[in-house]
Amino acid sequence: MIPFRKMHGLGNDFVVVDARADGALAALAITPARAAAVADRHRGVGCDQFIVLEPPGEGADVFMRIWNPDGSQAEACGNATRCIAALMMAETGRDQVVVRTVRGNLPSERLPDGSIRVDMGPPSLGWRDVPLAEELDTTHLPMTIGDVADPAACSMGNPHVTFFVGDLDRLDWQAIGPQAEHHALLPARANIGFAQVLDTDHIRVGIWERGAGPTLACGSGACATLVNAHRRGLTGRRARVDLPGGTLQMEWRLDGHVLMGGPVATAFTGELDWDALPA
Numbered sequence: 001m002i003p004f005r006k007m008h009g010l011g012n013d014f015v016v017v018d019a020r021a022d023g024a025l026a027a028l029a030i031t032p033a034r035a036a037a038v039a040d041r042h043r044g045v046g047c048d049q050f051i052v053l054e055p056p057g058e059g060a061d062v063f064m065r066i067w068n069p070d071g072s073q074a075e076a077c078g079n080a081t082r083c084i085a086a087l088m089m090a091e092t093g094r095d096q097v098v099v100r101t102v103r104g105n106l107p108s109e110r111l112p113d114g115s116i117r118v119d120m121g122p123p124s125l126g127w128r129d130v131p132l133a134e135e136l137d138t139t140h141l142p143m144t145i146g147d148v149a150d151p152a153a154c155s156m157g158n159p160h161v162t163f164f165v166g167d168l169d170r171l172d173w174q175a176i177g178p179q180a181e182h183h184a185l186l187p188a189r190a191n192i193g194f195a196q197v198l199d200t201d202h203i204r205v206g207i208w209e210r211g212a213g214p215t216l217a218c219g220s221g222a223c224a225t226l227v228n229a230h231r232r233g234l235t236g237r238r239a240r241v242d243l244p245g246g247t248l249q250m251e252w253r254l255d256g257h258v259l260m261g262g263p264v265a266t267a268f269t270g271e272l273d274w275d276a277l278p279a
């Protein structure tokens, strides 16, 4: 039996397994099929991402591997980073920790109101970075799907495309999401945001996550939303970003780093019968 912890940031939920002990990772032998089985909401525990803690690289408190429910791996996950940072803060007694992902070392801190803020690093804005299938201006992509068109793209380590829409409530964005995720311009697929700019410091967004579908919140998606909105001249460098599950406080600092703050929580703990999972 493998102990796990169920955590979430604004309802973006994660099953977290600790594989930092010697031999633990090899014993788990995680495959895409096993990760997908854990994430399955009917036959497994269910989650938006399966998070595996591994021994830290240099300068970090922990390494975090990110699996999507479709069995693919992601390079970044903002909300899981905040959750794991909170876990490391509880473990170390410190209010500042560093979580390492495939993207690199991400420093996080606990703010006076108890929320956890992570420095997600700078976005990558070039077409090869997103990546796009061909050389294009990433602030205006020639992509039209149903009633939405002309999105912007960037990478927060993982690929994001943001459509700017007039009224989120009048758009069936969950029907557009899968078509956009698999668009021919996006060879690595992408997370797709549908953003309604309410003011220069306030955005509402719904996010269709690559490999997961619609989620209650997506941290790296909130980062991309602010970055793309600012590049399009729609907002300043700070904004509250309202997602279906709650609000993240965002800042794209002048040094290029994107900061994201909000609440995290542990929902419950349990044990997984690892041998019962498909190989």
Ligand SMILES: N[C@@H](CCC[C@H](N)C(=O)O)C(=O)O
Pocket: 012, 048, 049, 066, 068, 073, 074, 075, 076, 077, 078, 079, 080, 158, 159, 191, 209, 210, 211, 212, 215, 217, 218, 219, 220, 221
């Ligand atoms: N929930 C996440 C993003 C998870 C990864 C994403 N689905 C991808 O494939 O890139 C977040 O909070 O950033």
